[in-house]
Amino acid sequence: MSAKRVLVTGAGGFIGHHLVTHLVRAGHWVRGADQKQPEYAASDADEFLTADLRDPANCLAATAGIDEVYHLAADMGGIGYITAERAAIARNNTLMNIGMLDAACASGVSRFLFSSSACVYPHHLQTSADVVPLREDDAWPAQPEEGYGLEKLFCEKMCQYYSSDRGLPTRVVRFHNVYGPLGTYDGGREKAPAAISRKVAGTPDGGEIEVWGDGEQTRSFMYVSDCVEGIYRIMRSDYELPLNLGTDEMVTVNELVDLVAAVAGKTVRRRHDRTKPQGVRGRNSDNSRLREVLGWEPKMTLAEGLRPTYAWIEKQVLATQDAPRPSLVPA
Ligand code: NAD
Ligand code: GDD
CATH class of the missing domain: 3.90.25.10 (UDP-galactose 4-epimerase, domain 1)
Structure with missing residues (x-):
């Protein structure tokens, strides 16, 4: 596979930081973008843009000259945070996601990956501890986690619309607790x-x-090295619909x-x-579709x-x- 010029948003965060390292090791030129530098270790990115991606101008600067975008930046956290800050989360992430989709189109990027979440799945399918594993098609009819899950589900649809109406090739990955x-x-x-x-x-x-x-x-729960390997494999695949990425x-x-x-x-x-x-x-x-598409699933x-x-x-x-x-x- 030829080396690409790649953007990772959220490169100052947990998964983004590990993903930058993975992509650099795979031989790609990587620009990281985030409102902050990684907290615990320096980034391996070739270039790091410190910027607020709620501003569309910063999204354009981040995507300039880029082939592929891994869009991981989000206002997020565990269940304590996402149930306490619904307005901020939904607002911040919607602004960022739309700015990034528009900028990806304007900059002519060839692939755009969106990091969605298991929080898109309907509440009524998750009321028992002995839950039936969640399949991708279960997301609709929708009853997602308020705020964070609703905003993720909305952006999944925006990816579909930007793909069909504007020709932006998209990938949508639903992470389970990493x-x-x-x-x-x-x-x-x-x-x-x-x-x-x-x-x-x-x-x-x-x-x-x-x-x-x-x-x-x-x-x-999914270990982070499986997560970044899965993200990379999904980006390289031809599959455009949402895919679970987690363990069972x-x-x-x-x-x-x-x-x-x-x-x-x-x-x-x-x-x-x-x-x-x-x-x-x-x-x-439920990893059936992940196995079908990639012939691979998280193993740790x-x-x-x-x-x-x-x-x-x-x-x-x-x-x-x-x-x-x-x-x-x-x-
Ligand atoms: P994280 O909080 O460690 O990283 C997110 C990064 O986004 C942070 O560094 C933050 O500074 C950055 N960011 C937030 N607002 C920004 C803004 N306005 N401008 C620029 N950067 C901004 O989270 P993570 O665990 O690395 O998650 C990465 C992605 O995966 C997110 O989209 C998240 O919703 C998704 N996800 C994660 C999990 C998980 O278990 N970690 C589960 C489901 C989905
Ligand atoms: N955070 C946290 N802290 N959770 C705890 C604790 C604690 O000290 N003790 C027990 N728990 C329980 C929570 O009550 C919850 O039932 C379960 O552990 C998992 O909590 P989290 O890991 O915080 O979140 P989650 O699994 O409900 O949702 C997370 O995963 C989604 C993807 O699968 C969140 O991070 C979402 O943002 C993410 O999208």
């Missing part, structure tokens, strides 16, 4: 694997941690806590707080992926114990 080193682990935007790892790292052997809900809610290894949150504790070599007691945000009761990915088990994740978070927690980092969530 974790790994260099992911947000504190400040209010963290997701369950990072939050639980931080809590376990900060408690002594035999201690107690707070777990949101009764812990019997279910999810599947479903666990309860209590099982997640036990796995993290085992990696840490600690015994941990769980204190369940049922007043905290819990999101859907159960969620799992949760037990394997938690080892490097926990090791990295434990190191951060120990390093910042005396100097807590500021909250990332607006007051």
Whole structure:
């Protein structure tokens, strides 16, 4: 495959940062764009544009001279953040997404990948912990997660319209909960694997941690290296409709806590707080179509992926114990 000039938006964030490294290693010239530099490690991008992508002029500057766009920039976080900041999330992401689609057309890019989410799936299909894995076609008729999920579903459709009406080749990827080193682990935007790892790292052997809900809610979690490999494979494919990208290894949150504790070599007691945000009761990915299209699916088990994740978070927690980092969530 010939080397491309590639743009990764959200290159200052968790998945975008790992994706930049993956693309540079694959031989591409990469421009990263984000309103901030990566927090925990320098970017491998050949060029980094620090800019607010809600401004259409910045979207144009980001896409100038670019062959392929991986659009990952988003105002996002775990269930605590996305249920607390619906107006900001829906507004910021809609502005960014439309600006990026217009700029991609104006700059003549040859492919545009949009990072959607499992949060597009209807609430009524996720009311049981023993959930039926979600297939791509389940997204309609729609009843997505308020704010964040609705905005993702809207942009999925915008990709379809920009493809059919304006000739922009698009790819749409629905990520299921992604974790790994260099992911947000504190400040209010963290997701369950990072939050639980931080809590376990900060408690002594035999201690107690707070777990949101009764812990019997279910999810599947995807390690970040599988995520970036999947993104790359989907971009290279000819498939234009939305595709799940996740694992189908479903666990309860209590099982997640036990796995993290085992990696840490600690015994941990769980204190369940049922007043905290819990999101859907159960969620799992049906990977049939992903396997059909790519002949590939994520392979890292949760037990394997938690080892490097926990090791990295434990190191951060120990390093910042005396100097807590500021909250990332607006007051
Ligand atoms: P992240 O928060 O680490 O990265 C997103 C980046 O977007 C951040 O660096 C942020 O600064 C940047 N951004 C936000 N607003 C911006 C703006 N106005 N201008 C420029 N940059 C801006 O999140 P992530 O986990 O790396 O997620 C990447 C993408 O994947 C997002 O689109 C997210 O919605 C999607 N996604 C992630 C998950 C997951 O589990 N991590 C699950 C589903 C979907
Ligand atoms: N964040 C967090 N922190 N969640 C916790 C905690 C904790 O300390 N303890 C238990 N949980 C539970 C939550 O109550 C929820 O039921 C489950 O763990 C998963 O929470 P998150 O990882 O925060 O989010 P999610 O899976 O509901 O949704 C996430 O994944 C989507 C894609 O699958 C979000 O990050 C979305 O933004 C993302 O699109």
